[in-house]
Amino acid sequence: MGRPDITVIIGAYNAMPYLTKTLTSVVEQSIGHDRLEIIAVDDGSTDDTGIELKRFASLYPQLLTVIHQENSGGPSKPRNVGLDHAQGRFVFFLDADDYLGPEALERMLAAAEKNRTDVVLGKMVGVNGRSAPASMFVRNQPRTDVFSSRVYWALNPLKLIRRELIKRHSLRFPTGYQVCEDQEFTALAYLHADGISVVADYECLYILRRDDGGNITTVTRGAGQRIKALRRMVDLVEEHTAPGPDRDALMHRHLSIDMTNALYHLPHETDQALVREQFGELRELVERVCTDTLVQRLGAVNRLRCELIRRGLLDELIELEQAVGAAQSRPDLVTEDGRAFAALPFFRDEDRGIPDHFYDVTRELQTRHRLDAVQLDGNLLNLSGHAYLRHLTTERTSATLLLRERDSKAEHRFPMATVDTPGLGADEDDGLTYDQAGFYVSVDLTKADACDRLPDGLWDIFVVIDHGGLTKEIRFGNNRLPEIPSKPRTYLLEDTTGSLTPGTLYYTNPYDNLTLDLGENKHRFDGKIRVERIRATSDPMALVIRGVHALAQSPAQHLKARLVDAHGNNTSVAAATSQSNRFEATLPLSHLAAGTYSVTLRLGDNGPQGRNIPLMTQPLESVLRWTRFGFPWYAKINQNTEGLHIQVERVSITKGLTRRLTTRN
Secondary structure, eight states, X not given: OOOOXXXXXXXXXXXXXXXXXXXXXXXXXXXXXXXXXXXXXXESOSSSHHHHHHHHHHHOTTTEEEEEEOOOSSSHHHHHHHHHHOOSSEEEEEETTOEEOTTHHHHHHHHHHHHTOSEXXXXXXXETTOOOOOGGGSSOXXXXXXXXXXXXXXXXXXXXXXXXXXXXXXXXXXXXXXXXXXXXXXXHHHHHOSOEXXXXXXEEEEEEOOTTOOOHHHHOOOSHHHHHHHHHHHHHHHHHSOTTHHHHHHHHHIIIIIIHHHHXXXXXXXXXXXXXXXXXXXXXXXXHHOOHHHHHHSOHHHHHHHHHHHTTOHHHHHHHHHHHHHOSSOOOEEEETTEXXXXXXXXXXXXXXXXXXXXXXXXXXXXEEEEEEEEEETTEEEEEEEEEETTSOSTTEEEEEEEEETTTOOEEEEEOEEEOOTTTTTXXXXXXXXXXXXXXXXXXXXXXXXXXXXXXXXXXXXXXXXETTEEEEEEOSSXXXXXXXXXXXXXXXXXXXXXXXXXXXXXXXXXXXXXXXXXXXXXXXXXXXXXXXXEEEETTEEEEEEEEEOSSSOOGGGEEEEEEOTTSOEEEEEOEEEETTEEEEEEEOTTOOSEEEEEEEEESOSSTTOEEEOOOSSOEEEEEEEEETTXXXXXXXXXXXXXXXXXXXXXXXXXXHHHHHHHHO
């Protein structure tokens, strides 16, 4: 066996019965055994973990290496031992109670090789009630970093990491920590990486909440270990970043998650001297890192926590933690002057005098929305759905459709009619329902801009919710009913002058939001209407043009077949819809005067906004003959690279007799 592409490192301690599924998911990876190496480190298990590892090693002796050691007290040492033995170009750390999707390693390796990145995150899914990081998996990210994405909010090491990066920077997991021992390793890998990829379109890793509560973060109690880990990460961030937005972005994560986890345990400490000591450590950290710009990034609860800590208000901090921990739902909201405030402890308490901005949750208000229907019906943009602000009743709420042109930022707003939605949201917000969250709007796009047609451009679609002066813009469309087509749909708009403009409703990539493309900015019209066959018929004497279209609505009413003589005189015949996506135009020939005619298929009027549809399908030569008022006539049809032409003539009696006599002789 040559050098493997990936070494999977599994540290295992009392991991049965979960270990079986973990190992099975690795040996069944689509990447194949010849590109894979598994190193499992039994960290002094007292259950059947060692037996199960031995069984798998006997089944896959060329694939799995098992190392037994005395219990080390945490996952760091087993992972380090695995690194010491790894031979793969990449390593993937897998916990013994988690498991992989069948194509996980193949897809993640492909992302690393295609994008030449050092770290790859695969989408994680929580199992059995365990939460999983999600914000960084909204979309695939071929190449990013910790400052321009959300990857830093996933500091577990369950990722694909280039081993050369680990060797170059001598990365190892620190020992002596009972929680968050993996954060330093992962953070340094991120910061030193030459690019990070995110695979979000495939469920790569399933992380399990054990039925026995054996996950290490579950069994480790107390604030002390968490404050110790927080201090270590604060030191690391300060060492590797300069003061400013980049540092604040990373500190934001540690204060929002790690400080919160430490404070969760603080009220449960029974040793008050220890509580005061731990509070002092937190105060030193907060005063050290909490710049005004960083505090502005934090959510209201964490802003208030930092303010209480900075003021040295231990009792108030404990009261806040008890209130937050005991709350079965969000605190009540107070809306005023276009802002929303959380009625947390000490809100507008005269004795504490904490400013309102520490309670401001306007930015944090969550929305729920869904697109139920959207189409262009003639010139009308019809749109319906629902939208609301969570935890705020819809009785004082109105909705507005906002069209914003992407480049010019021009805006047009249209009030939407309210549609009753009885019982909406009852299963989510403690029984609160949003009974008037539905809406419907119909906008005539040919009159949308001060009674003129909406200009060409990319018009992004928003819904604006107004709750008593508090407004929230929602970029709309990414949550929609499954029956709504996701592919672009092109329509034809006709203004008051008869000019036609293509309009395409489509969903953006990667965010999947609804946009109206007016005027072929991203979606070309050429090829949307295509002629498939042209043939001459003798009963009736006619030229039949048949074709197919790829429009959301039939273009037949705007489509005409035309005969134009040498003097510019023309005869037009409207096309008809023959099937859902097909059309047919029949040009009668028997009434035509003698002369040469050109044939065109025209969409729209004869002005500059109209367009000819290409007719050339294959060479065509045909002659039709008929009698009119006792005289013989013929039409000679010829189609070549120069176009489609019809020559109509009355047969000369003299020439006809001469031709017959010549034929007989």
